[in-house]
Amino acid sequence: MTAFFKLHSGLDREGPGHPDEIAWAVEQVGASGAARMLDAGSGPGGDVPALRTAMPGATILAVDSHAPFIDDLNARFADDPQVTGQAADIMTAQGPFDFIWCAGAIYFVGVTEALSGWRAALAPGGAIAFSQACLFRPDPPAAVDTLFEGYPVTDEAGIKAQVAAAGYDLLATRPVSDAAWEAYFQPMETRIAALRPDADPALNAVLDDAETELATWRAHRRDFGYLLCVVRPA
Numbered sequence: 043m044t045a046f047f048k049l050h051s052g053l054d055r056e057g058p059g060h061p062d063e064i065a066w067a068v069e070q071v072g073a074s075g076a077a078r079m080l081d082a083g084s085g086p087g088g089d090v091p092a093l094r095t096a097m098p099g100a101t102i103l104a105v106d107s108h109a110p111f112i113d114d115l116n117a118r119f120a121d122d123p124q125v126t127g128q129a130a131d132i133m134t135a136q137g138p139f140d141f142i143w144c145a146g147a148i149y150f151v152g153v154t155e156a157l158s159g160w161r162a163a164l165a166p167g168g169a170i171a172f173s174q175a176c177l178f179r180p181d182p183p184a185a186v187d188t189l190f191e192g193y194p195v196t197d198e199a200g201i202k203a204q205v206a207a208a209g210y211d212l213l214a215t216r217p218v219s220d221a222a223w224e225a226y227f228q229p230m231e232t233r234i235a236a237l238r239p240d241a242d243p244a245l246n247a248v249l250d251d252a253e254t255e256l257a258t259w260r261a262h263r264r265d266f267g268y269l270l271c272v273v274r275p276a
């Protein structure tokens with residue numbers, strides 16, 4: 043197992059998320075109880091329980107390219123016939139879907155590229171909710187620039203332009219909450235503390251990076267974070 047996955051295995055979630063935000067996103071689209079849902083870039087399925095609660099009648103296809111996350115997810119929801127995990131690329135998931143949920147994964151593909159690619163997989167009237175890294179203030183501190191290492195992170199206006207470029211309407215936005223970030227970072231801190239004493243140099247480097255990420259977010263969380271966006275084809 044690589045050092046990265048020594049840190050990132052066995053955690054309940056792999057990015058920020060909170061049930062209130064999933065409930066909010068579902069409310070924005072008024073999704074029906076019998077919806078077909080895609081959790082794109084699901085990781086180990088941290089959002090699946092809240093998605094099930096928000097849309098109890100829905101079936102969920104959870105897709106992630108990292109097969110061990112999907113193995114964990116399938117074990118976790120083995121008793122739930124409405125949840126299926128699939129190790130695959132998020133852009134190859136076969137629809138139609140009434141609702142695509144994509145938390146912390148769209149940046150791997152690009153907002154415009156992902157929304158354009160998912161258009162054919164959306165059922166008529168279908169909608170997408172995604173979270174994406176966002177600058178909340180202009181001229182972020184150097185630590186934030188360093189964290190993104192050249193990734194073209196933009197502000198809300200920039201994300202709106204990326205949504206429009208894909209031919210979608212932006213229905214609603216809200217910043218991902220501090221509670222959602224802490225739901226990701228606090229278990230990770232516990233894991234870092236447990237792994238540190240026996241870590242080799244490669245693992246120490248991964249643990250250092252994770253500590254930098256969480257310290258940067260805690261110090262500058264009013265400057266940057268994730269923006270949760272709900273969109274629908276125009």
Ligand SMILES: C[S@@+](CC[C@H](N)C(=O)[O-])C[C@H]1O[C@@H](n2cnc3c(N)ncnc32)[C@H](O)[C@@H]1O
Nearest residue numbers: 055056057083084085106107131132146147150
């Ligand atoms: C930051 S994690 C978020 C995981 C989960 N949504 C959560 O909030 O806990 C991003 C996930 O996207 C997955 N991923 C990235 N690019 C992908 C792709 N092209 N196809 C499928 N999964 C991808 C990664 O393996 C990772 O599990």
